[in-house]
Amino acid sequence: MLKPLLPAALLLATPLWAEAPRTVTDIGPVQGLVASVMGDLGSPELLVPQGASPHSHALTPSQARALQQAELVFWIGPDLTPGIGRKIEAIAGEATVLELSEQPGVMHLAARDNAIFGTRAEADTGHEHDDHDHDEDTHDDHGHDDHADDDHDDHAHDTAHAHDHDHGDDDPHLWLSPDNAAAWLPVIADALAEADPENAETYRANAAAARTALEEAVSEARDMLGAVQEDRFVVFHDAYQYYEQAFGLHVIGAIKLADASDPSPARLDALRDVISDSGASCVFAEPQFDPRLIAAVTEGTEIGVADLDPLGMALEPGAGFYPALIGDLASRIAACAER
Numbered sequence: 160m161l162k163p164l165l166p167a168a169l170l171l172a173t174p175l176w177a178e179a180p181r182t183v184t185d186i187g188p189v190q191g192l193v194a195s196v197m198g199d200l201g202s203p204e205l206l207v208p209q210g211a212s213p214h215s216h217a218l219t220p221s222q223a224r225a226l227q228q229a230e231l232v233f234w235i236g237p238d239l240t241p242g243i244g245r246k247i248e249a250i251a252g253e254a255t256v257l258e259l260s261e262q263p264g265v266m267h268l269a270a271r272d273n274a275i276f277g278t279r280a281e282a283d284t285g286h287e288h289d290d291h292d293h294d295e296d297t298h299d300d301h302g303h304d305d306h307a308d309d310d311h312d313d314h315a316h317d318t319a320h321a322h323d324h325d326h327g328d329d330d331p332h333l334w335l336s337p338d339n340a341a342a343w344l345p346v347i348a349d350a351l352a353e354a355d356p357e358n359a360e361t362y363r364a365n366a367a368a369a370r371t372a373l374e375e376a377v378s379e380a381r382d383m384l385g386a387v388q389e390d391r392f393v394v395f396h397d398a399y400q401y402y403e404q405a406f407g408l409h410v411i412g413a414i415k416l417a418d419a420s421d422p423s424p425a426r427l428d429a430l431r432d433v434i435s436d437s438g439a440s441c442v443f444a445e446p447q448f449d450p451r452l453i454a455a456v457t458e459g460t461e462i463g464v465a466d467l468d469p470l471g472m473a474l475e476p477g478a479g480f481y482p483a484l485i486g487d488l489a490s491r492i493a494a495c496a497e498r
């Protein structure tokens with residue numbers, strides 16, 4: 160990107176009111192985390208509008224212009240937003256582009272490739288699968304579940320891994336792990352501090368405050384979800400794996416896989432059976448996707464239906480967004496289960 164050359168006198172006259180770096184983010188939760196670090200110094204722009212699906216969103220011309228003018232870009236990575244993909248680096252030109260999925264300390268989970276998940280919960284109850292001839296894949300999923308009293312952290316070790324390989328098969332919904340969000344806050348603060356050294360202390364102090372707010376939200380969510388640890392849930396698309404692990408929830412299946420691809424009729428049939436067999440409490444719809452698929456799996460069952468939004472589209476943008484998202488998911492899950 161060519162920038163006009165400024166006369167030397169102007170270059171020297173760095174204004175005292177230097178603005179915060181122009182910052183662009185991909186999705187609402189990342190915008191919220193960055194906003195919490197920028198505080199009053201500025202507000203990040205958003206590429207995937209709230210209400211759109213990151214899995215299918217394509218850049219608009221005005222978003223491409225925002226990227227061209229950006230100094231800093233924070234995004235999860237191309238697995239989440241294939242419609243933006245690697246174009247982001249080319250368009251953003253001279254901006255510093257931080258791919259959050261690539262940062263140190265970020266926990267990745269493998270994408271689940273079956274809409275009906277083998278769960279610890281099923282192993283606990285000694286549930287037999289021999290009568291489920293449509294459900295052959297769940298047997299394999301139980302291979303590591305010979306210790307039924309596994310606590311949640313041990314279970315996480317089975318599938319979680321540090322970033323040490325090309326993770327095209329990873330579940331891209333990384334922001335639903337509060338630990339990942341906590342790992343990103345200092346990364347965001349460092350990038351802003353480097354781009355805007357005058358305000359470095361403010362960014363770092365804001366990041367520390369955001370960390371505290373996040374820990375409070377996690378502790379409140381844990382309290383809310385304490386009563387639903389034995390419930391079984393079905394989600395609309397397989398977005399919640401990180402949240403499930405963080406809070407010990409039992410999601411037994413998803414209508415759509417993590418890339419939000421459409422389910423086959425056989426998968427819908429299998430899910431309907433699993434819902435009636437398991438006594439699942441709730442199926443969660445999402446505002447970004449077609450509700451008719453929910454009806455296809457809930458027909459003839461007693462299961463509750465409620466909205467759950469992994470992107471928090473109804474929440475107020477800004478510094479409080481991310482903790483509110485963690486709490487919003489917890490309260491919706493708890494309310495539907497206790498209904």
Ligand SMILES: [Zn+2]
Nearest residue numbers: 332396398417
């Ligand atoms: Zn998703």
